[in-house]
């Protein structure tokens with residue numbers, strides 16, 4: 436099995452909301468709501484391999500067999516800034532998860548990602564981790580973020596993205612092929628390509644700017 440698996444969520448609800456999100460006429464308040472709704476839909480797929488163990492509960496009628504999450508608590512890590520717009524949508528489905536933070540920014544001239552803030556547990560042994568970042572463009576940001584979680588002992592990393600570029604997916608697969616933990620990317624779509632500025636085409640523009648109403652220099 437390849438280290439990095441890719442899951443494109445093929446569902447009319449996802450496609451409909453993604454189309455509205457892409458539209459340049461969609462203003463910040465609606466963009467935020469759509470991103471939030473989309474993440475909750477993607478979270479359903481992203482948590483498919485959540486570890487569970489058998490349990491029993493007593494219904495008003497009889498005992499029922501079921502399952503409950505097992506192992507240490509899930510860790511959800513939004514990559515600031517834009518990933519923060521995905522946090523509520525994710526923890527809506529994983530309310531018991533711990534939340535860590537990674538601040539990363541891509542230099543728009545060199546397209547190199549750098550880390551400016553880290554607030555994560557030191558040791559992640561046995562923990563299933565979920566990284567939130569709406570855009571997988573060159574892949575530099577995601578590669579660095581996944582490596583950091585793996586170095587701290589994460590049992591698995593699932594990246595939830597709204598959009599990915601084929602170049603970024605290939606870069607992540609190549610860079611992380613030697614990693615000894617499962618890595619998954621769950622996305623609403625893989626677009627055509629990157630443009631000369633490292634933006635996803637057709638994409639949705641700058642996710643951070645659209646979420647927070649800022650304008651890039």
Ligand SMILES: O=P(O)(O)OC[C@H]1O[C@H](OP(=O)(O)OP(=O)(O)O)[C@H](O)[C@@H]1O
Nearest residue numbers: 516517540541571572573574575576643
């Ligand atoms: O795959 P890459 O080429 O590394 O690019 C993707 C990164 O770029 C964007 O963040 P940005 O640097 O714009 O920071 P922001 O979230 O603060 O806007 C995006 O949210 C990703 O983190």
Ligand SMILES: O=c1cc[nH]c(=O)[nH]1
Nearest residue numbers: 572634635640641642
């Ligand atoms: O298309 C892109 C690429 C990187 N970051 C974004 O916000 N959008």
Ligand SMILES: [Mg+2]
Nearest residue numbers: 641642643644
């Ligand atoms: Mg940005």
